[in-house]
Amino acid sequence: MYEGFLDIFDVFLEQAAEFYVWDNAVYLFRAMMTTLFMTIVGCGLGFVFGMILIYLRKTPGLIFLPVRLAMIFYVEIFRRVPFLVLLFLVMFTVKGFGLDYSLFTIACISIVIISTAFIGEIIRGGLDSVHQTQWDTAAAMNFSRLQTLRHVILPQAWKVVLPPAFAFFVMFIKDTALTSQVGILELTQAGKYYNNLGYSAILSFGTVLLLYFVLSYPMTRLGWWIEARLRDRRRDDDDELEIGVTPYELRRT
Amino acid sequence: MHHLEVNGLTATYDGKLLVLDDVNIQVGKGEIVSVIGPSGSGKSTLLRVIMGLLRPKSGEVKLDGDTVDYGNKKSVKALRDRFSIVFQQFNLFQNMDALRNVTIAPVKIRKRDARQVEEEAVELLGKVGLGDKLHAYPDELSGGQQQRVAIARALALKPEILLLDEVTSALDPELVNEVLDAIRILASDGMTMMIVSHEMGFVREISTEVIMMDEGKVIEVGSAAQIFDNPQTTRCQDFVGKILRH
Numbered sequence: 420m421y422e423g424f425l426d427i428f429d430v431f432l433e434q435a436a437e438f439y440v441w442d443n444a445v446y447l448f449r450a451m452m453t454t455l456f457m458t459i460v461g462c463g464l465g466f467v468f469g470m471i472l473i474y475l476r477k478t479p480g481l482i483f484l485p486v487r488l489a490m491i492f493y494v495e496i497f498r499r500v501p502f503l504v505l506l507f508l509v510m511f512t513v514k515g516f517g518l519d520y521s522l523f524t525i526a527c528i529s530i531v532i533i534s535t536a537f538i539g540e541i542i543r544g545g546l547d548s549v550h551q552t553q554w555d556t557a558a559a560m561n562f563s564r565l566q567t568l569r570h571v572i573l574p575q576a577w578k579v580v581l582p583p584a585f586a587f588f589v590m591f592i593k594d595t596a597l598t599s600q601v602g603i604l605e606l607t608q609a610g611k612y613y614n615n616l617g618y619s620a621i622l623s624f625g626t627v628l629l630l631y632f633v634l635s636y637p638m639t640r641l642g643w644w645i646e647a648r649l650r651d652r653r654r655d656d657d658d659e660l661e662i663g664v665t666p667y668e669l670r671r672t
Numbered sequence: 673m674h675h676l677e678v679n680g681l682t683a684t685y686d687g688k689l690l691v692l693d694d695v696n697i698q699v700g701k702g703e704i705v706s707v708i709g710p711s712g713s714g715k716s717t718l719l720r721v722i723m724g725l726l727r728p729k730s731g732e733v734k735l736d737g738d739t740v741d742y743g744n745k746k747s748v749k750a751l752r753d754r755f756s757i758v759f760q761q762f763n764l765f766q767n768m769d770a771l772r773n774v775t776i777a778p779v780k781i782r783k784r785d786a787r788q789v790e791e792e793a794v795e796l797l798g799k800v801g802l803g804d805k806l807h808a809y810p811d812e813l814s815g816g817q818q819q820r821v822a823i824a825r826a827l828a829l830k831p832e833i834l835l836l837d838e839v840t841s842a843l844d845p846e847l848v849n850e851v852l853d854a855i856r857i858l859a860s861d862g863m864t865m866m867i868v869s870h871e872m873g874f875v876r877e878i879s880t881e882v883i884m885m886d887e888g889k890v891i892e893v894g895s896a897a898q899i900f901d902n903p904q905t906t907r908c909q910d911f912v913g914k915i916l917r918h
Contacts, residue, residue, distance in 0.1 A: 558752075559757050560752070562781055566780065
């Protein structure tokens with residue numbers, strides 16, 4: 420047992436010198452960036468579509484009932500399907516339609532479909548955390564629904580929305596490993612590649628694992644930082660960034 | 673012709689529970705009409721319906737003789753341009769300081785000149801005694817202070833009619849007077865107001881007319897002196913008797 424461990428370690432040291440070279444670093448870096456961009460594009464668009472989804476879900480009146488039901492249906496379905504299955508489904512549907520999309524695009528589409536549902540729910544939770552009376556008050560002052568969202572509700576909802584949204588984003592960095600199943604050259608696929616070349620699993624997958632951490636940890640920190648900032652400072656609007664107790668005379672200049 | 677006229681107004685919650693039952697009210701320019709009655713009698717609902725926050729089932733609301741169409745966005749918008757409401761729970765926008773709470777609607781919704789609005793807002797906040805709290809956030813203000821900001825915010829919209837919905841009910845007793853004083857100033861300025869209140873002494877002092885409501889119906893209408901000293905209906909006698917003995 421002990422001997423075996425030493426053997427593995429020997430192989431590791433032997434291969435390490437050969438493995439950690441510039442060309443491999445570039446290759447791994449590109450794989451890492453693919454992982455990151457896939458997540459950013461997928462979750463970023465998911466955020467935008469999630470907002471639209473929730474806006475539609477909160478439309479008032481009987482006339483919009485089908486829209487609301489469709490939105491609820493969407494969320495309930497896509498929060499419950501495995502990412503890998505959806506990925507295959509999207510890939511074969513796209514191919515079935517004869518569309519020549521890159522694997523990266525197919526992965527992004529799949530991530531958007533899932534993240535829209537999840538982030539939509541997160542945003543809904545945030546909006547619901549703001550009391551209904553704020554809507555009523557704004558309505559009584561002739562704010563439109565969009566104006567109410569922009570000036571009153573969203574500025575209050577951010578601090579509830581952002582932490583879980585960021586956690587979802589960081590979690591999805593890891594989930595993109597599944598896209599290696601359709602052959603996208605991202606981090607996990609890179610690990611497989613090196614392992615197939617004959618590098619030990621500890622070396623190839625160990626390095627990949629470390630790189631996942633290098634990607635996720637700063638993102639988590641960024642999330643904490645944004646969260647802290649939201650807690651400390653309050654903003655009501657994009658055109659008034661600096662808010663503190665500034666004397667009136669100073670603010671006017 | 674009355675400034676505000678409410679004719680046969682009926683409203684329900686969820687289509688079942690009748691909360692307003694054939695309510696008729698007239699308010700003249702410069703008048704202060706107070707609505708009194710036990711909790712759940714429909715007083716606050718009446719203000720909510722007038723503001724278009726709850727759709728009436730039947731009946732009509734007329735402003736200077738023109739009927740408000742609550743099914744029509746434009747009509748409701750036009751109405752809300754002429755009314756302001758102050759709520760029991762203040763409902764200040766929590767993400768804005770006092771000054772911004774007052775200026776946001778005139779600037780962003782009415783598209784008025786920001787500098788001018790701000791000057792007026794500072795003056796209004798000064799008038800309600802909060803000249804030194806311009807940049808305080810709602811959670812840094814006491815209930816009474818928040819409610820005074822809410823009043824300033826309502827006034828910044830230059831309403832023709834101000835609706836006050838139990839504006840002192842959520843306040844500690846020692847804070848009530850500072851809010852009532854602010855309303856007294858408005859009354860002396862000739863502001864037309866509809867006040868829902870449990871502060872009977874105040875209602876008596878300030879109202880040109882008092883309306884007693886119970887179970888969604890108007891029970892009695894009269895001058896403050898009549899309602900408090902010589903109520904005609906048994907229900908009103910009962911209510912006033914209990915309150916005044918209290």
